[in-house]
Amino acid sequence: EDQVTQSPEALRLQxxxxxxxxxxxxxxxxxxxxxxxxxxxKGPEFLFTLYSAGEEKEKERLKATxxxxxxxxxxxxxxxxxxxxxxxxxxxxxxxSASKIIFGSGTRLSIRP
Amino acid sequence: xxxxxxxPRHKITKRGQNVTFRxxxxxxxxxxxxxxxxxxxxxxxxxYFQNEAQLEKSRLLSDRFSAxxxxxxxxxxxxxxxxxGDSAMYLCASSFHSQETQYFGPGTRLLVL
Numbered sequence: 001e002d003q004v005t006q007s008p009e010a011l012r013l014q015x016x017x018x019x020x021x022x023x024x025x026x027x028x029x030x031x032x033x034x035x036x037x038x039x040x041x042k043g044p045e046f047l048f049t050l051y052s053a054g055e056e057k058e059k060e061r062l063k064a065t066x067x068x069x070x071x072x073x074x075x076x077x078x079x080x081x082x083x084x085x086x087x088x089x090x091x092x093x094x095x096x097s098a099s100k101i102i103f104g105s106g107t108r109l110s111i112r113p
Numbered sequence: 114x115x116x117x118x119x120x121p122r123h124k125i126t127k128r129g130q131n132v133t134f135r136x137x138x139x140x141x142x143x144x145x146x147x148x149x150x151x152x153x154x155x156x157x158x159x160x161y162f163q164n165e166a167q168l169e170k171s172r173l174l175s176d177r178f179s180a181x182x183x184x185x186x187x188x189x190x191x192x193x194x195x196x197x198g199d200s201a202m203y204l205c206a207s208s209f210h211s212q213e214t215q216y217f218g219p220g221t222r223l224l225v226l
Contacts, residue, residue, distance in 0.1 A: 004155075032213045043117075043204055043217035044156065087155050091213055100169065101146070101215065103155030 002027040004090050006104035014112050016077050021107045023088030024070040032091040033071050035064050037084045038106070044087055047073075078111045085109070115139075117218035119205050125224045126195055133191045134221045138207030145188050146215060147180055148204040149173065156204050162188060163210065195225045 003026045013019055025033070032051050036044035048057040050066040057064045061082065063074040073086055085106040092100060118137045126132050138145050143164050148156035159178070161169045164185040174180075177195075182188040192199055202222050206215040 034214065036217070041220075041222070043119075043220045046214060046216055049214050089155070100158050100161070100171075102158070105153065105155050 002090070002092050002102050004088060004102050004104040006086075006088050006107050008107060009105070010108040010110070012110045012112065013075075013078055015079060018074070018076045018078070020075070021073040021086055021088075021109070022070060023073070023104055025088075025090045025102075026069075027090050027092040027102070029093035030090060031093060033066055034089040034091070034101070035062075035071070035073055036087040036089065038087055039084050047086075075109070078109075080111045080113050083109055083111045117205055117207050117216055119203075119218040119221050121221060122219060123222050123224075125226065127226050128195060128197060130195055131191065131193045132195060132223065133189055134203055134205075134223075135187060135189050136205030136218060137187045138205070139216060141209060142207035142216075143185065143210050144208045144215075145182055146206040146208075147188070147190050148206065150202040150204055150220070151200075159190075192223075195223075197225050199223060200225045 005024050007022045035047040038044045048064040053068045055066050061076050065072045085108050087106045088104045090102050120135045145162045147159040150156040158171050160180050162182040165182050177193045180190045202220045204220045206217045208215045
């Protein structure tokens with residue numbers, strides 16, 4: 001069964017303390033992996049798309065990497081405004097010509113000033 | 114570009130009532146998706162349209178749920194005879210057919226009393 005697992009469930013960091021969030025996946029056919037940021041009561045905000053192992057993407061303090069079994073979201077010197085839930089999603093091949101996206105449960109990141 | 118919009122943002126209803134939600138995708142996007150998200154979980158795929166054709170439906174989409182996209186633009190999601198278990202955030206996303214990235218709206222939060 002296709003599955004996406006994110007760890008840790010919650011992470012509390014001090015401002016400036018760098019860390020990584022993990023997303024491990026098991027899918028029959030991977031078409032892409034996505035990272036989103038979600039603030040409370042709002043829809044997910046797109047961050048990155050990764051398509052193949054070895055690929056990396058960066059945006060401000062965030063860097064996403066992809067291997068054949070997992071992805072990491074590295075956050076460097078985070079600020080309080082980086083506090084949010086970070087969602088990982090995998091686009092798998094499913095159905096006729098359609099694709100289905102499978103989300104992990106997210107990592108709730110809290111940055112203390 | 115105004116992004117994906119959803120209406121209403123919040124809905125409170127009594128058990129047994131019918132509710133309808135609307136989603137307006139990004140104008141040039143021909144793919145539209147509906148998801149449901151409960152507290153502490155990632156979004157779960159419900160259904161997907163390419164233009165006006167509904168191409169995939171999740172097993173989560175019971176007979177009480179119906180979605181339409183009559184002219185290939187906006188979409189509606191109707192829930193008949195609502196139950197307390199239907200309480201969730203209902204998210205809409207859209208994408209361009211040649212790109213895999215999905216962009217989400219702000220969501221409609223449903224509370225069934």
